[in-house]
Amino acid sequence: MRTSVLRSVAEAALRNRSSSSSSHLLRRCYSSESAPERKVAILGAAGGIGQPLALLMKLNPLVSKLSLYDIAGTPGVAADVSHINTRSEVAGFMGEDQLGQALEGSDIVIIPAGVPRKPGMTRDDLFNINAGIVKSLCTAIAKYCPNALVNMISNPVNSTVPIAAEVFKKAGTYDEKKLFGVTTLDVVRAKTFYAGKAKVPVSEVNVPVVGGHAGITILPLFSQATPKSNLADDEIAALTKRTQDGGTEVVEAKAGKGSATLSMAYAGAVFADACLKGLNGVPDVVECSFVQSNVTELTFFASKVRLGKNGVEEVLGLGPLSDYEKQGLESLKPELKASIEKGIKFASAN
Ligand SMILES: NC(=O)C1=CN([C@@H]2O[C@H](COP(=O)(O)OP(=O)(O)OC[C@H]3O[C@@H](n4cnc5c(N)ncnc54)[C@H](O)[C@@H]3O)[C@@H](O)[C@H]2O)C=CC1
Ligand SMILES: O=C([O-])CC(=O)C(=O)O
Numbered sequence: 438m439r440t441s442v443l444r445s446v447a448e449a450a451l452r453n454r455s456s457s458s459s460s461h462l463l464r465r466c467y468s469s470e471s472a473p474e475r476k477v478a479i480l481g482a483a484g485g486i487g488q489p490l491a492l493l494m495k496l497n498p499l500v501s502k503l504s505l506y507d508i509a510g511t512p513g514v515a516a517d518v519s520h521i522n523t524r525s526e527v528a529g530f531m532g533e534d535q536l537g538q539a540l541e542g543s544d545i546v547i548i549p550a551g552v553p554r555k556p557g558m559t560r561d562d563l564f565n566i567n568a569g570i571v572k573s574l575c576t577a578i579a580k581y582c583p584n585a586l587v588n589m590i591s592n593p594v595n596s597t598v599p600i601a602a603e604v605f606k607k608a609g610t611y612d613e614k615k616l617f618g619v620t621t622l623d624v625v626r627a628k629t630f631y632a633g634k635a636k637v638p639v640s641e642v643n644v645p646v647v648g649g650h651a652g653i654t655i656l657p658l659f660s661q662a663t664p665k666s667n668l669a670d671d672e673i674a675a676l677t678k679r680t681q682d683g684g685t686e687v688v689e690a691k692a693g694k695g696s697a698t699l700s701m702a703y704a705g706a707v708f709a710d711a712c713l714k715g716l717n718g719v720p721d722v723v724e725c726s727f728v729q730s731n732v733t734e735l736t737f738f739a740s741k742v743r744l745g746k747n748g749v750e751e752v753l754g755l756g757p758l759s760d761y762e763k764q765g766l767e768s769l770k771p772e773l774k775a776s777i778e779k780g781i782k783f784a785s786a787n
Pocket of ligand 1: 480481482483486487508509550553570574591592619650697698
């Protein structure tokens with residue numbers, strides 16, 4: 438009761454954001470004690486990404502219930518994480534019989550379930566195994582928590598997101614505002630690499646990354662990076678390539694032991710936090726994500742997205758592009774289009 442009254446007042450304050458009391462009210466309204474109940478489920482929670490992501494979500498005061506699901510290993514991960522003295526109650530679920538229980542009542546479902554790359558593989562080489570995993574998990578989401586926001590991490594994201602959309606369409610639960618391909622790691626990398634090259638504080642850096650999440654479909658827009666810098670064209674080209682190959686850099690360094698897990702868990706936690714803030718009515722929450730889109734002729738595309746109480750509030754445009762970026766945009770379209778179509782075809786046929 439007290440919380441809902443507080444929230445109405447805070448929302449009124451939001452409408453008049455110059456009010457000196459508004460920031461105080463909002464702080465109270467969205468602080469951990471009064472934040473609304475939010476259940477977050479992680480599918481693939483015992484994996485390389487799933488475990489550190491479970492840790493990071495346990496540290497998030499906006500989460501009240503943390504549901505950890507995998508086909509094996511979740512009781513141990515859940516017992517371990519549950520001892521941390523933060524707000525959320527943790528429950529572990531293992532095996533398909535428990536998937537419904539894991540999902541029921543979820544506000545956000547994060548999916549890092551599936552196999553990772555080994556050196557020499559592309560993300561698309563994961564399609565044959567991961568497409569089926571994502572399809573069956575999304576079928577369960579449509580049944581048990583059709584209104585949840587879905588944060589898709591499993592690769593190839595350029596195809597797994599269209600697969601999820603088709604599964605939800607077939608089930609009659611598709612809401613394009615609620616399905617997200619997580620491309621935050623591309624942004625995290627672009628920020629880190631840009632800060633290093635431009636010699637600016639990394640905490641102040643912003644770089645949009647658009648397109649998709651594989652090789653040349655990852656298009657960082659360094660012309661829009663802030664703080665501004667005077668990097669030469671060849672430096673921008675090298676930064677772009679390093680961002681596009683960031684995943685492969687980690688795969689090769691891990692030499693057969695998987696792909697990015699820790700940086701991905703961080704990126705997944707940043708994106709889920711943004712979704713939670715959006716759901717809770719925090720204004721001006723903007724992150725890049727691979728979503729259903731009209732920004733280009735492609736039906737799914739990553740760009741900046743404003744997050745709100747229903748998920749996507751607004752898909753933002755690309756802004757001004759340099760000639761180099763315009764070229765990159767045209768070059769990525771055929772590959773991204775083919776990956777989207779591959780996902781749709783798989784989901785329609787199976
Ligand atoms: N979107 C992105 O930026 C990134 C995506 N990834 C992708 O994330 C996925 C997971 O990577 P890792 O955690 O390193 O792999 P991992 O092999 O360490 O963990 C995957 C987990 O998924 C579980 N799993 C398999 N089938 C399942 C099912 N049907 N239901 C529930 N859980 C199931 C496994 O038991 C395992 O615990 C890979 O596809 C990888 O390519 C990785 C890094 C970045
Ligand atoms: O490269 C991979 O296979 C995993 C991934 O998506 C990334 O690290 O960006």
